[in-house]
Amino acid sequence: MFKKTNNPGTVLIVGETIDGRLSAGSRDLAKQARSIAEQIGGEPVGVLIGHKIEQAAQSWSKAAGISVIVLDHAQGRYPNPPMTASGVEALADECSPLAVCFPHSMRACQAAATLAWRIKAPCITAVDAIFKENGHFALNRAILGGKLCETVSTGNTPMILTIMPGIFSRSASPDGPDRSLSVETRLVTDADQRFIPQAVNSQSHTDQALERAQVVVAAGRGLGGPEHRDLLDAAAAMFKSAAVGGSRGACDQGWLPHTRQIGETGRTVSPALYLACGISGAPQHLAGMRESRTIVAVNTDPKAAICNAAHYAVIEDLTVFLPTLRERYDKMTIKGETV
Amino acid sequence: MAFSILVCIKAVPDLASGGELILAGRWIDETAIGWCMNHYDTHALEAALAIKDATPDVRVDALSAGPDRVRDTIRRAVAMGADAGIHLAMNAGGRLSPAIIAMAISSYVRTRNYDLILTGVMSEDDMHGVTGPLIAAALDRPCAAAAVEILPDMSDRSLAATCEMEGGMAEIVRLPCPALVTVQTGRRIPRYPSLSNTLRSRRQLIEQVVPAPIADHMPIAETRRVAFPQRTSACRFIEGTVIEKADTLLRLFNDNGWLK
Ligand SMILES: Cc1cc2nc3c(=O)[nH]c(=O)nc-3n(C[C@H](O)[C@H](O)[C@H](O)COP(=O)(O)OP(=O)(O)OC[C@H]3O[C@@H](n4cnc5c(N)ncnc54)[C@H](O)[C@@H]3O)c2cc1C
Ligand SMILES: Nc1ncnc2c1ncn2[C@@H]1O[C@H](COP(=O)(O)O)[C@@H](O)[C@H]1O
Numbered sequence: 001m002f003k004k005t006n007n008p009g010t011v012l013i014v015g016e017t018i019d020g021r022l023s024a025g026s027r028d029l030a031k032q033a034r035s036i037a038e039q040i041g042g043e044p045v046g047v048l049i050g051h052k053i054e055q056a057a058q059s060w061s062k063a064a065g066i067s068v069i070v071l072d073h074a075q076g077r078y079p080n081p082p083m084t085a086s087g088v089e090a091l092a093d094e095c096s097p098l099a100v101c102f103p104h105s106m107r108a109c110q111a112a113a114t115l116a117w118r119i120k121a122p123c124i125t126a127v128d129a130i131f132k133e134n135g136h137f138a139l140n141r142a143i144l145g146g147k148l149c150e151t152v153s154t155g156n157t158p159m160i161l162t163i164m165p166g167i168f169s170r171s172a173s174p175d176g177p178d179r180s181l182s183v184e185t186r187l188v189t190d191a192d193q194r195f196i197p198q199a200v201n202s203q204s205h206t207d208q209a210l211e212r213a214q215v216v217v218a219a220g221r222g223l224g225g226p227e228h229r230d231l232l233d234a235a236a237a238m239f240k241s242a243a244v245g246g247s248r249g250a251c252d253q254g255w256l257p258h259t260r261q262i263g264e265t266g267r268t269v270s271p272a273l274y275l276a277c278g279i280s281g282a283p284q285h286l287a288g289m290r291e292s293r294t295i296v297a298v299n300t301d302p303k304a305a306i307c308n309a310a311h312y313a314v315i316e317d318l319t320v321f322l323p324t325l326r327e328r329y330d331k332m333t334i335k336g337e338t339v
Numbered sequence: 340m341a342f343s344i345l346v347c348i349k350a351v352p353d354l355a356s357g358g359e360l361i362l363a364g365r366w367i368d369e370t371a372i373g374w375c376m377n378h379y380d381t382h383a384l385e386a387a388l389a390i391k392d393a394t395p396d397v398r399v400d401a402l403s404a405g406p407d408r409v410r411d412t413i414r415r416a417v418a419m420g421a422d423a424g425i426h427l428a429m430n431a432g433g434r435l436s437p438a439i440i441a442m443a444i445s446s447y448v449r450t451r452n453y454d455l456i457l458t459g460v461m462s463e464d465d466m467h468g469v470t471g472p473l474i475a476a477a478l479d480r481p482c483a484a485a486a487v488e489i490l491p492d493m494s495d496r497s498l499a500a501t502c503e504m505e506g507g508m509a510e511i512v513r514l515p516c517p518a519l520v521t522v523q524t525g526r527r528i529p530r531y532p533s534l535s536n537t538l539r540s541r542r543q544l545i546e547q548v549v550p551a552p553i554a555d556h557m558p559i560a561e562t563r564r565v566a567f568p569q570r571t572s573a574c575r576f577i578e579g580t581v582i583e584k585a586d587t588l589l590r591l592f593n594d595n596g597w598l599k
Contacts, residue, residue, distance in 0.1 A: 024505050078510050081472070081484065105505060106460055106468060106485040106521070113437075113469035117476035120557045123438070125467050138563065144352065144464050147360060148367070149568040152560040159560075162468075194481035194518075198499060198511040215597055239592070240599050252524045258507075265485075265503050265523075273597055283466075294595070296588065302576065303360070303567070310574050312591070314584050321581060328585040329598070 001045060001069055001184055002095040009098040009157075011042040014088055015060055016079045016108060017050030019200070022060055023079070024268075025103030025165060030064035032168035033101075037066075039130040039168070040137070042098040045069065047091060049084050051077045054185070061181045068181070073188040078200060079107040082192035085114035092119060097158045099137075104162040105264075116160040124152055125162040126283065145282045146305030165287055207259045213243035215273040216292070218262060220285075221249035222278015222299065222318060229255055231322040235275065238329045245269070247279045263288035277318045281306025298322070342493065342516075343398045344387045345453040346421065347444060347474070348380040350403060350412040351464040365562045366433050369408075376412045379459025381419075381529035383522035386489050387457055388420045388530065394493060398422050402447070404440050406430050410545055417540035418532030424545040434465065436559040441473035443550040448478060454496065456519040460485045471521035481514040487525035491516075 002010055013033040015026030022030075026048070037044035046068035048057045053070060061068040071087040073080075088100060088111070100115065102108035104126050116123035129140035138153045139161070210216060217236040223229070223246075236242040246256040248263055262269055264284040274292035278299060279285060286309055289295070297310040298318050307313045314321060351374065352358070358372035376384075384401060391397040401416035403409040404427035413424035427443050429435060448456065456478075458471035475482035486500040487509065496516045503509050503523055514520070532540070577584045592598050 018504065018508065079504065081482070106502075106523075107504065109468040110472040110482060110484040110521075113472035114476045114482075116469075116557060117438075117441075117473055122558045122560045123469055123473075124560045125469055133563070139560070141466070142568070143466055143565065144354065144360070145466075146568065147354070148362075148565050150565045151563045153563050154558065154560040156558040192481065194515055195483070196513040198513050200508065200510045201501075202508045238599060239597050248524065252526065253528070254526065258526075261507075265505060266507060268506070272595065273592070294591075296591075297574075305568070307574050307576075308568055308570050312588070313574050313576050314588065315576065316581060316584065321585065324581050325585040325588065328582065328589055332589060333599075 001067060001182070007043060009042040010095045011037040011040050011044045012047050012088065012091060012097045012100045013037070013044050013064065013066065014047045014049070014084065014100060014102050014108070016103065016105070017048060017053050017056050018079065019077055020050065020053055020056060022056050023103070023105065025105045025108065026060065027063070028165040028169070029101070029103045029163060030060050032163060033064040033066055035168040036101055036130065036163060040099050045095070047071060047088060049076050049087060054183070057183045061183050066181065068183045070183060070185040071188050072185055073191055075191045075197070076188070078197050080191065080195060080197070081107055081110035081114060082195050083188060084111035085118065086190050087188045088115055089118055092158060099157065099159045099161055102162045104164050109162055112160045112162050119158070121158050121160050122154045122156050123160040124154070126164055127161050128164045128167045142283050142305070145280050146308070147303060164283060166290065209243040210245050210260060210262070210267050210269050213241050213271055215239040215242040215275065216245050216262070216269050216271045216289070217242055217275045217277070218245045218247065218279060218289070219250050219256065219277045220247035220279030221253070223250055223255055224278070224319065226255045228319055231319065232277070234326045235322050238326065247285050276306050276310070277322065279306055280304050281309055341396045341398065342394065342455070342491070343400070343453050344390065344455045344457060345448065346380070346384045346387045346399060346401045346416070347456065347458040347470070348384065348401050348403045348412055348416055349377040349459070349462050350374045350405060350409040351377045351462055362565060364433070365564055367565070374408060374412065376415055377459050377462050379461055379463070379522060379524060382524050382527070383457040383459050384416055384419055384421065385527055385529040386522050389527065390489065390491055391420070394491065400425060402427060402444065404429050404435065404443050413545050414540045415532065417543055418537040419530055420533070420536050424543070426545050426547045428547050428549050434562065437465070437467045437470040437473055438557045438559050439553065440470055441477055442553050442556055445474050445477035446551060447548060448474070452517070454516040455491070455498065456480070458519070458521050460521045460523045471519055475519040478519070480517055480519050482519045482521070483512050483514055484521045485523040486520045487523050489520055
């Protein structure tokens with residue numbers, strides 16, 4: 001699997017499966033695999049961890065355009081970070097990679113940290129750019145909720161990285177001659193017996209309003225309190241097809257139901273219009289809505305990260321702006337006035 | 340038998356307090372902003388205090404590593420109900436890497452035997468999401484990440500943690516103690532300091548520990564610079580009075596045929 005001759009170095013791309021299926025983060029990582037390896041200057045080799053995942057591995061390999069090593073263990077049915085770390089450690093021993101790249105999920109961060117600790121390698125998470133600077137690898141990552149971007153560098157390999165979704169994706173299919181892709185399965189023998197999976201809740205949502213809506217009116221902590229929930233409903237009612245959603249910040253407060261949470265750990269939406277009111281635009285929120293066709297931010301802070309992702313921004317207090325918007329709309333529809 | 344919990348709390352820039360983010364060297368001007376307890380850590384502390392409320396003979400300590408300013412955050416943890424506060428005195432003159440923090444905290448923990456260590460899932464300023472798992476790796480303890488609920492079982496000194504995965508999926512895992520769990524925000528709103536605990540926090544000594552110098556450590560990535568992000572989409576800031584802004588948006592909505 002690891003080519004010995006003229007090998008510029010291997011870049012391990014590590015994916016997770018959940019009950020036999022690729023996790024969303026891993027599906028996304030597949031699209032990024034070859035560009036990531038190119039940025040680093042190595043040959044990508046996929047590593048997929050789970051139990052009975054031949055099929056998932058085949059499709060992951062095809063989507064990424066890379067060969068894949070499956071690490072199989074009965075305890076890997078759900079993401080198992082200590083097992084992932086052990087399995088990848090053995091592979092890293094074998095091929096001395098330039099980098100080991102995980103998707104940026106919390107389970108993968110745990111696996112990355114465990115691996116980094118064991119092999120004494122630098123661990124850099126939530127990477128959104130990779131380049132070379134003064135002979136060292138330089139990586140960009142968002143800090144302070146996306147308000148700032150930091151550049152870190154390291155001269156050590158392997159680097160253990162977790163990669164933000166959607167950053168290095170290529171729309172075109174893998175270029176170059178058709179590669180013959182192989183999928184090879186190895187059994188993992190060693191698993192940490194102290195991490196004991198019990199059960200999985202995957203609430204199947206019957207509430208599909210967010211996915212169906214043409215317009216999503218979303219609120220964050222900037223909403224200020226449950227008493228302002230009406231403002232969202234009133235705004236949503238202006239549209240032909242709209243649903244109300246929110247950031248984790250707003251849902252944790254109980255201002256909106258958890259089924260309406262948008263982001264990495266919530267729903268993913270891509271409506272024609274996403275109206276983000278009082279949402280700061282943390283990377284985990286953007287993960288669930290950045291594909292929206294038009295993004296409009298209403299925020300008191302012109303430096304909020306959401307403004308970097310938005311097409312239009314209105315710098316106003318939402319408790320003033322949303323009622324005004326509704327009033328102007330009513331005026332327009334009642335009088336037939338054109339605005 | 341007694342059960343002891345250590346909660347790792349970090350003092351982070353309080354962006355809601357209205358201070359300005361001013362770049363200074365490879366970091367921000369720390370004097371221009373206020374500090375508060377990392378949001379995720381308030382949830383970790385709340386989780387620990389909830390266990391203490393529900394179970395006899397549970398002790399909760401709160402620890403923060405950093406310069407003297409973190410002592411206010413530790414005091415806040417005592418005011419919320421922690422039994423004791425510990426300050427791991429580390430002067431960074433900037434930021435501390437998760438590996439350095441994990442080494443300092445793990446070597447402190449080796450001197451006390453905590454049954455359970457809680458950290459936040461992520462710090463709001465550095466956003467690494469690895470310090471908890473690194474501490475667990477350093478101590479060779481089982482670790483569960485992104486827990487929204489923790490149920491200890493004192494009969495066999497284990498715990499069940501409900502851990503978030505993606506898209507609303509959650510997994511329940513069981514860990515034997517001593518263990519480490521990283522805590523994600525959840526529906527339980529962290530409590531406010533009570534008057535009696537606030538008074539106690541003012542009197543109580545916050546223990547200061549100077550970590551032993553770290554000899555051999557994992558290579559760390561060095562921060563080269565921080566910057567305001569480049570605008571990726573050409574965002575158009577809509578100008579005018581509130582009414583003009585509303586009208587501009589309505590025109591946009593109308594032109595696209597989204598309005599009723
Ligand atoms: C593992 C993990 C998973 C996560 N998953 C998700 C997820 O799925 N979805 C998600 O959303 N988050 C998620 N988060 C949390 C995320 O990091 C942020 O903490 C969260 O998105 C912040 O929510 P917010 O923007 O509502 O609040 P804040 O960051 O507090 O922002 C509030 C915003 O409102 C603005 N504002 C304040 N008052 C007003 C006003 N009157 N009018 C207008 N604007 C105002 C402020 O300027 C600010 O920009 C996750 C975090 C982790 C660690
Ligand atoms: N200086 C510190 N002192 C105490 N705990 C910390 C410190 N830095 C990080 N932590 C803990 O580690 C968690 C994750 O931080 P991070 O890895 O930076 O995202 C935080 O939520 C804290 O619980």
